[in-house]
Amino acid sequence: MDLKRFFVNLLSNCMSALTGVGLTFFLTPYLVETLGKEAYGFYPLSTNFIMYAGILTTALNSMSSRFITISLEKKDLKQVNIYFNSVLFGNFLVSLFFILTGGLFCYFAQNILDIPLNIQLDVKILFAFVFLGLVINVSSSIFSVSAFALNRFDRLALINIVMNVIRLLIIVLLFYFFTPRIYFLGIASFCSAVYFMYANYKLTKRLMPEIAFSIGDFSWVAISTLVGAGVWNSVLALSNVINTQLDLIIANRFFGASDMGVLSLTKMVPMALQMLLGIIVPLFLPELLRAYANNDLIKMKTNLDFSFKAIFIVLLLPIAVFFVFGKEFFQLWLPHENSEQLYLLSVITLVPFIIHGTIETIHHVFVITNKLRIASFWGVFISILSVTTVILLCKYSKLGLYAIPTGALLTGMFSHLTFTPIYAARCLNEDKLYFYLRIAKGLGSFLLLILVAYLWKYLSLIAIDDWVGLILSLSILTVILLTVSSFVLFDKSVLNRLFLQLKGKFNI
Template sequence: MNRTFLYNVSANIITFILMMLMSVCLTPYIVHTLGVEAFGLIHLTQNMINYLSVITASLSAVVVRFFSVAAHKGEMEQAQRYLASYFVSSIFLSISLFLLCVLLSHQLVDWLHVPAYLAKDTQIAFMLGGLLFMLNFVMSGIGAAPFYANKLYVSSVGQAIQMFCRALVIVFLFTVTTPAIWHIPLAAVIGSFAAMGIGIYYFKKLIPWFSFQWRHVSLSSSLTLVRSGVWHSLEQMGILLFLQIDLLMTNLLIGAEATGQYAAILQFPLLLRTLAGTLAVVFAPTITKLYSNQDEQGLIRYAAKAIKWSGLFVAFPAALLGGLAGPLMLLWLGPAFEELKWLLMIHAAYLCLTLMFLPLTYVPPAFNRFKVPAVVTLILGASNVLFAYGLTQLLQLGLYGIASAGAIVLLMKNIVFLPFYTAKITKQKSTIFYKHTVVPLLGAVFIWGFCACIQAVYDVTSWWELFCIGGIGFILYMGYLYLLAGTKQERIQLMRKVKQAAAARAVSR
């Protein structure tokens, strides 16, 4: 592992921890201040706005790839055309989509189960959420700089600043004014502007050779991005259908109160997905660079290691979440939410299995293969809607039906399709990636079993006890990693570095 990789991983983990702390503290604060129905509508409106990514993904999902490949090949003029064309296209498209959000906001309360007293606030929140989405769309181009330079910790700094600003603004608005739903997206917009300032500063610093000029704005470059991105748009549609349809279906099939309960439950699974996504993207620049250098064997070896280490990072928090779901729900949101611990366990269980394969999602784009993943994802997304409806309405499983449907579909996509398709396009054996999942899965079972054994003999009733169990579990997991996760050579190198650090410290004293 080189220094840049360690910086990227460390920054992403620190950002995740901050995000988790913010969520743990803000979620009960918002739920108890605004009410469970209002909390559900906050996340539901943002999820609905995210459906617009089906349109924007045709540009934002591929610009980083095309820019990086061109720049790594030394085609700087072409790289500048891709990025300049993206900025102009994204700004014009953002304005158009924001106007669409304003128009749709007037129909929103007629489509959803929205209490009358929350109708106006929900409309305002939807428009502010649209503005937030458009800001993030434009900022995707700014993210090309840290991706190309393989300095993703820069993006993590921006995310951390955005989270702090958002939290401070929420607390400020709730304190000095009457709390309202639209305060949440407004705080996110303010935080996004702060992150944009940081992003622009580092954008200029990391790629000083880029300068926006109108002569670089090219219709042909935009069309190239759109032609490759149209398949990603279809894939994004499928992703939305099995990752961000839950709250909408809950609202339509069950009601507003259940939407709020499920939105609260989803906070931790969303954090796990965020952790896995931020870890996976750390491997993406190297995967793209190896492909650009036509080092396919190096790419395969690197992708296999990425699965192993991504799985090991995610296995511990996922297993801890599932193993301590009961006391966590009781202490976090109160007795009214304790029975929903089984929902949290369902999410934790399938995320342990599926999230480790996320680094492979960056291999098909590197090979410019978008069509098959898009079609398969779209089919699976549609299947999720049908499964959720059937399990919820026909079998009367309620929220457990929606959670189970998502688990089935994600298992099919990440465990069956993704490794097999990646092996096919790289001309490897179909089972090449599975052997790297054994150690992470055994680690997850070990930690989950440890938590279950503790609760079998001891009643966890305080945050302090919960943290102590988590701390002991972490120590045990580190021992597991040392003994089983690393090779003998890696353990020897680790001990040598520890001894060298200790010796250097003794000399400095």
């Protein structure tokens, strides 16, 4: 693995993720105070519909990066153009479908969801702008493949940062000059989608000038190949949406708009972590694909192991900090809400991440080896089991709102500890304990981080009475946990290489 390129991509994408998380962090308290948690809850719900739509587009788009990257590796530029243009014009056709279904949903929204009468029109306008942004994103999604194929995720990160700044500026201007409305968030999302399309188009022309936009390169054979390979990714996307994106709808239908608003406030931390994963996990795929394309399985497994360790630091270190200091975070962030309820709901939601995060890139194995069928069937089974469990708990248990994350926790842990590690090992022709050993090491390291974090909290060296105290305390703790993680996870050779590269970079 090219450590220099990896860390450039990692740092730039972390900055990109931080701008997105920061936007949510600073705006949410104001929006809840200004609009009310009932109205605010419809914004994260509206963004969930983008995930629902992604089920359809995944079949065509998910494998385009794989086939284009491999074609580039083989210097087959003709095939690169065929795949690129086939996906581009195929996405235009899919966008027409979303225009129709989005319009129907907006018109009948009050019959589908529990929406308070006083904000029905505002919610409909919100959904309309979100769907328009979705159409733009779907139509232009192929423009992101150039950065992926050439391993230039830092360029995508810069685009994401500018997009988040544009979204923030539009929201601030609209809320400052006009009476606050929930659909202002939809307008901001639509405008940022327009910028994202334009910026990615320019990036494609700059990074891959050999790409020629031509309807003549559209190929139904290429579409068939991509959809045939990607249909199982769509099934996996369906299972992921059912597992993670239906909770607000279920809360809305069983407990009403108010409790849906409460649950939406707990989505901030899990969504921030998902955002980090969505940006960082793909960083490893180009190297893994190249190793697989060259039939170098040893290098592929080495890169896979490195990815587990890197993602552990990115994902599980923040979770350890949150588990120990989460209640204090909610007390400061949303002082007028029930911090204990928000903290407990968040912790239950995050527990499956502990197992999931130790081997997150394991799902790349199914994509790289193109063995998605069985994994997809399992994903559908688990998602149906999860929704069924959640609904039964909502209907017959006394857990109330806690039933939703509890049901997801039970089925998520079951899946992460049974099928996923066993089948991934089989795809790599490894012993079935291959990934279990890595999970065990990850869990042991996570428990060590929890222990260190609790010890730091017990010492109470810094009072946590305000944001300054919390930020200072967590900053020192993060450095401590980062140091512990580095020495526990990485061997001396990797640490020495990293130190030498940093030494040369900064002329130490």
